[in-house]
Amino acid sequence: MKLKGWKELEIGAVIPEPGNADNYNTGSWRAFRPQWIEDNCIQCLFCWIYCPDSAVTVKDGKRGEFDYDHCKGCGICANECPGKKGNKAIVMVEEGK
Template sequence: MSNNGWKDIPEGGLILEAGNSIKYETGSWRTYKPVTDMEKCIHCLFCWMYCPDSSRIVKDGKLVDTDLFHCKGCGVCAKECPKKCIEMVLEE
């Protein structure tokens, strides 16, 4: 995100670029981050389906990572995980 002054941003709060929310860091809002025990994970992808921020990254049908730039730490993944292999860890 740019930090332009008031003369250099679109008027009326408009966003002129489609899909630019990807550039907005919502990860800084987080208090707890999800830590996944990959040994217990069965790749059911419930966490991927439930994540409201599309922050669970899946490749070739397997959970591979968490997008911490966007993850707000809501804990929905940990709650829904049938194997309880996601732990919400306090970030210092």
């Protein structure tokens, strides 16, 4: 990405474009990746509630795949996940493995 020169900047470092954090892909910060195991998922949506980065996608009241562009791999979802009969629906897997 070409960086802007000082004449092109918004006055006072104001960001005039709302919601542009969406363009910032923080997924590259991740050391561990959450993996969703649909068979163990009871659709309680705890992961969706607890995710600090809105990286659990939900459609029609049901969760789908993770948004890996924004998931930082904090592991909160995996920790909170009650799973089904003792089997977690989210597990953390080391990136690159």
